[in-house]
Amino acid sequence: MSIIKEILYAILPMIDCNSANKDVSNEQSSTWNKLLQRESLPDVEKFAVMDKKDAEYLINSIRDNISSLQDKAKVTAVAVTLAFSMVGGISSYMLNLKEKLYANEFLTGILVLFVIASCFYLIVSGYYSLLTLNSKPKYDFGRDDFEYISKLSTEEKKKKQRLIMMGEHYKMTTFQNTTLNNYVDCSNNNLRNALIALGIFFSLICISFALADDKPMKQEIQIKVMHEQQAxxxxxxxxxxxxxxxxxxxxxxxxxxxxxxxxxxIKELDTKIDKIINANLQQNEQLD
Structure with missing residues (x-):
């Protein structure tokens, strides 16, 4: 069953991505609700005893990671655009050479199928790239949180609360980072499938050309056999x-x-008849 699931996820990466991000979203919402209720979280409490520079380093690192993911999404978006241009150009070129291709309904159907599949994967890849590029923090802190800090009595408590807020920010940004990472993986996997589909499409085109080259020879043989049969x-x-x-x-x-x-x-019969008639006439004359 796991093999079937892996094959399904390989063919349709968006299913795996959406399933994983759904779990991340549920955990993110649950964590945010706990933070709003001022519940303590182990990962967040670690920041309370951390040096401020170390906390800033961790936050900057995860922000840099998000920026890196968005840069990858830009590259993928450019690759998708180029791939679409390539598909359009090659399709136009093939239409001009359609008479030189091997005419077969089954092969034509497979070619159309892989073109549609590659376009589908490219569209999905571009969609998830745009999701990555347009991503913004869904959960952030407002004036109430900073007002809460200002009401604390000592600087030590304020410092600790700021570190805790940095930990909360890091925790929530981690969810965003995981979601974007899944988006980028899904986009790249769809782009991979699109390139595989295009590769198969080009291979079939080459096979079609090869079969088309053999077709005139086969036709000549058939015509020769037909002429011999007619002769x-x-x-x-x-x-x-x-x-x-x-x-x-x-x-x-x-x-x-x-x-x-x-x-x-007939002549003999006429002669005999004449003889019989003459004989009868002579007998009649003798009787008279």
């Missing part, structure tokens, strides 16, 4: 015609011979 068919038809012609000639000769025989038979 054989014509040859067979000619043979049949010659056979029929010979048979017709034989029938014509036979008919001619039969005609001669019939004419000869």
């Amino acid at each position: 054989q068919l014509i040859k067979d038809v000619k043979t049949e015609i010659n056979t029929l012609q010979n048979q017709l000639n034989e029938i014509r000769i036979t008919l001619k011979k039969d005609k001669i025989d019939i004419n000869s038979f």
